[in-house]
Amino acid sequence: MRYESSKKILVIEDDAVTRNLFLEVLEAQGFDTIGAEDGVAGIQKAQEHLPDLVICDIQMPDMDGYTVLARLRQDPHTAIIPFIFLTGSNTQTDVRKGMESGADDYLTKPSSIEDFLRAIAVRLEKQAFLRYWYATNSHQTAQxxxxxxxxxxxxxxxxxxxxxxxxxxxxxxxxxxxxxxxxxxxxxxxxxxxxxxxxxxxxxxxxxxxxxxxxxxxxxxxxxxxxxxxxxxxxxxxxxxxxxxxxxxxxxxxxTWRKQQQLLQSSKNAKLQLIKNHDALEKLVPLGC
Known part of the structure; x- marks a missing residue:
């Protein structure tokens, strides 16, 4: 199955063999790909290219994946880019930490090509839903x-x-x-x-x-x-x-709130009527006479 060639995916992975494997798989599916060897380079390329999806390893030297995600979420230009974590750990604690950090999905290594591509498809479909919602609803909320x-x-x-x-x-x-x-x-x-x-x-x-x-x-x-x-x-x-x-x-x-509002409105109407009656009386009997 091939996906839209216009979709751009950034892979942030410090292991060159793993990174190149992911890039080759994605390119074979028709994606435009960008590779980054560490977190710092990944953030720079994400801000420069604004990819449709980011795939990022967690355990990397100097800057881990959690920090990369936090930095991207703080930037309004990259905050809503779907983000998938890659890691060799699959403990419940690590998975929960990844999701609570704002990741959209969590893949363990090694992962089958089918699981890898399925996770990407799901995230891109949800992103497409968001764009569709904006296209069909933004004019309504503006009114x-x-x-x-x-x-x-x-x-x-x-x-x-x-x-x-x-x-x-x-x-x-x-x-x-x-x-x-x-x-x-x-x-x-x-x-x-x-x-x-x-x-x-x-x-x-x-x-x-x-x-x-x-x-x-x-x-x-x-x-x-x-x-x-x-x-x-x-x-x-x-x-x-x-x-x-x-x-x-x-x-x-x-x-009770409705009854209270009705009483307040009745009181306002009564005061307004008194004012109108007073004005009408002044017109009939001018002050000073």
């Missing part, structure tokens, strides 16, 4: 949704996380989870959670809930929809879950 769903802007301005917030904005009514967001933006759930929490002080799940709560308030305040209807419209499978999260954020149940 303002109905006012009842977009009366409040709650996402911080963090360019490195724009894809995360765009996906949440476009899909929060679909019952999305952390895993859905992670898949859409090309990160592991654990790494995405740490990245978002570090830069915003909140988790991905917290931002999903905040967006739903921001949409719930105008629906409760300005429409006659039932609590059940609003919960369903915001992606909740049951009203109890919605009501529990709403109470956690506002200290009141949706029903």
């Amino acid at each position: 303002s949704p109905p006012s009842s769903f977009n009366s409040e802007s709650i996402f911080p301005s963090v360019p490195q996380l724009q894809a995360v917030f765009d996906f949440i904005e476009a899909n929060y009514r679909q019952g999305i989870t952390l895993s859905d967001v992670a898949l859409a933006v090309g990160y592991s759930p654990a790494y995405l959670t740490n990245r978002v929490a570090k830069q915003t002080g909140e988790t991905v799940n917290a931002w999903i809930v905040k967006r739903r709560m921001a949409a719930a308030r105008p629906l409760l305040r300005d429409t006659n929809q039932t609590i059940d209807q609003i919960a369903i419209a915001l992606g909740y499978q049951n009203t109890c879950h919605f009501s529990r999260q709403f109470r956690q954020h506002h200290g009141l149940s949706p029903k």
Whole structure:
């Protein structure tokens, strides 16, 4: 099976024999290939060529694969490039460390050619999904949704996380989870959670809930929809879950909060009417007479 020749893959491997073998296999499949003999060279070539995928050994002199990955994730130009670790260790601890560091996959050496190419195909397919999502949804998120769903802007301005917030904005009514967001933006759930929490002080799940709560308030305040209807419209499978999260954020149940808002609005309307009546009275009886 041959893949798109336009796809560019960077292999960072200090062992020349292993590196050349991987490069030959990839070239035979129609990929454009780039080789790097160590982590420093790998980072430089990744920033220069912006490959579609990086395959990197973990145990290398001077700079290990974990450091390479951390540096690439810190650079906004290379942060979303899919990354596969290669290592001779397959212990649960090492695998977990690799995935929590933000790797997209983890291959042990020796690995069969079939497993090697399958892992690459999976990562590139997920990257293609992300690009497809952007192509079909970016124009929608650029437009303002109905006012009842977009009366409040709650996402911080963090360019490195724009894809995360765009996906949440476009899909929060679909019952999305952390895993859905992670898949859409090309990160592991654990790494995405740490990245978002570090830069915003909140988790991905917290931002999903905040967006739903921001949409719930105008629906409760300005429409006659039932609590059940609003919960369903915001992606909740049951009203109890919605009501529990709403109470956690506002200290009141949706029903009580709605009544409170109605009382406040009635009070404002009464004051406004008094002002109008006072103005009308002044016109009939000018001051000083």
